[in-house]
Amino acid sequence: QLQLVESGGGLVQPGGSLRLSCTVSGVASDPYGIGWFRQAPGKARVPLLCISSVSSGEGVSIYSGAVKDRFTISRDSAKNTVYLQMSSLESDDTAVYYCAARNNYCSNYWSRYDYGGQGTQVTVSS
Secondary structure (H helix, E strand, O other): OEEEEEEOOEEEOOOOOEEEEEEEEEOOOOOEEEEEEEEOOOOOEEEEEEEEEEOOEEEEEEOOOOOOOOEEEEEEHHHOEEEEEEOOOOHHHOEEEEEEEEOOOOOOOHHHOOEEOOOEEEEEOO
16 A cells, blocks of 8 residues: 655746655555656646656656656655656646556556545646
């Protein structure tokens, strides 16, 4: 059983940066994947990036062309935390951001994840 808690959301001006954290508690499988999704008002939840971790290493999957040159995902295993570093933020990035964990490699489908966080609001506005 895993628990995920997102943090780091808030209000940021266009062009600014923000780093979201997803802290994972519990025992993860090998392999496992931690993904970031977002859901804007009135829109579907969409996948952004995901990091798969196995005993031999890790890999990153990028699912969103809209963020691939502006967002990066990383993991600090000592802190059991996965980060989403966001830069050059735009108003279209305004959404609730969710992280999710899967007892397998990454997937771009929210329904294939086994655990999800409660979300953190990111608002990009001047």
